[in-house]
Amino acid sequence: MSKGHILIVEDEIDIANMLRIYFSGQGYTMDVAHKGQDALNATRKQLPNLIVLDINLPDMSGYDVCRELRTTTRTSHIPIIFLTQKDERSDKIAGLELGADDYVTKPFDIEELKLRVQNAIAASARQKNVHPITNLPTGGLIEEYLRGLMRQTRPWAYIDVKIQQFDVFSEVYGWSAGDEVLRFMALLIGEVIDKYGTPDDYAGHPGRDNFVIITHADDVDALTENLARRFLDEIQQHYSFIDRERGYMLVSDGNGDQRVPLMSIGVGYVSTMTHHFSDIREITEMAAENRRRGGSGESSTNNSDDILTAW
The missing domain is CATH 3.30.70.270 (Reverse transcriptase/Diguanylate cyclase domain)
Structure with missing residues (x-):
């Protein structure tokens, strides 16, 4: 049984493929989007259990993607982990103020990211009463x-x-x-x-x-x-x-x-x-x-x- 459905939003193809292969091997089902609009379209087709979201995207910023997800009723409950090269305190605060659940800076430790993903999905299930199969609110x-x-x-x-x-x-x-x-x-x-x-x-x-x-x-x-x-x-x-x-x-x-x-x-x-x-x-x-x-x-x-x- 899948441990959860993760959507990776990352325009760097090598990083996106590495994350897809790694988390697939950990028992997750994976989707990858290279643009912000593609990510929004993907969430309308199937709700993921968690989104790993890069801030620097070619068509729109990850902040804008996060804002859209948080203000849309059907996607407002999905945990979001920002993945970015920015390491400024103000950037982290900006992401968290938009409702992101966590913030990981590149280069990152893949084992640490795995634990953050596991914890975010588990916390969402406990606190937000999300159905484990459909990821819809209960x-x-x-x-x-x-x-x-x-x-x-x-x-x-x-x-x-x-x-x-x-x-x-x-x-x-x-x-x-x-x-x-x-x-x-x-x-x-x-x-x-x-x-x-x-x-x-x-x-x-x-x-x-x-x-x-x-x-x-x-x-x-x-x-x-x-x-x-x-x-x-x-x-x-x-x-x-x-x-x-x-x-x-x-x-x-x-x-x-x-x-x-x-x-x-x-x-x-x-x-x-x-x-x-x-x-x-x-x-x-x-x-x-x-x-x-x-x-x-x-x-x-x-x-x-x-x-x-x-x-």
């Missing part, structure tokens, strides 16, 4: 974010998403295949938010087969319907050819083989456009109830009920 952070939203006047919607038949899939295909589905789901949510949401939208992972999206989008139905359709289309790749062709799994129990539908998602949401919420529990319970009723919105009738209804 219960504590989601509640904290909701409390802040409830003090604001800008309208928003809370979307409850559940992967149906996920537990059966994991039993048949194994826990590793189940983890891949969770990573796929996190990536899909990020892509849908990019297309149909806003830069301030938020995604969380409170439970193994349960995800949440908090969006300021004007058209929540477009977001949820696209999410459901893409899930149905793309989840097929996680099944064997035989299961894809017949459209279900065969699962043995005491009564013989039973047909179990392929995974789908159930979606329900609530919005401050139509409700005033007094506490967080009211929000989560109402959204979950709408999901169980099979509608994406606040009534059970929806043009996409055939897609969104739970099996």
Whole structure:
């Protein structure tokens, strides 16, 4: 199992390759970006557990990259270690003031950097309640974010998403295949938010087969319907050819083989456009109830009920 996903942002190719090879050998999955904008694009595709960020980049400074990551809701929790040739006290203070978690000066000791990476990822998991598979915020952070939203006047919607038949899939295909589905789901949510949401939208992972999206989008139905359709289309790749062709799994129990539908998602949401919420529990319970009723919105009738209804 991977120890975590690291994004290296470094324009010196030799250093970037050395770090990629070293940390891959230590059990991490790696991505490398040579420009600041490439790094920002990479975080939109997949959230890393940690970013090692050079300050001197060809298109924008590492400070600007850090500022963008810290002011974007979905990436604000990712630990950042600055890696730079600058050794001035003022440079270190500037990086830490932007929210960087650590600062390493070139030339550096690779073993020391490894320990700093390990410590930063561990501290993030302890303090920020991040899911180890998807790197999305879990219960504590989601509640904290909701409390802040409830003090604001800008309208928003809370979307409850559940992967149906996920537990059966994991039993048949194994826990590793189940983890891949969770990573796929996190990536899909990020892509849908990019297309149909806003830069301030938020995604969380409170439970193994349960995800949440908090969006300021004007058209929540477009977001949820696209999410459901893409899930149905793309989840097929996680099944064997035989299961894809017949459209279900065969699962043995005491009564013989039973047909179990392929995974789908159930979606329900609530919005401050139509409700005033007094506490967080009211929000989560109402959204979950709408999901169980099979509608994406606040009534059970929806043009996409055939897609969104739970099996």
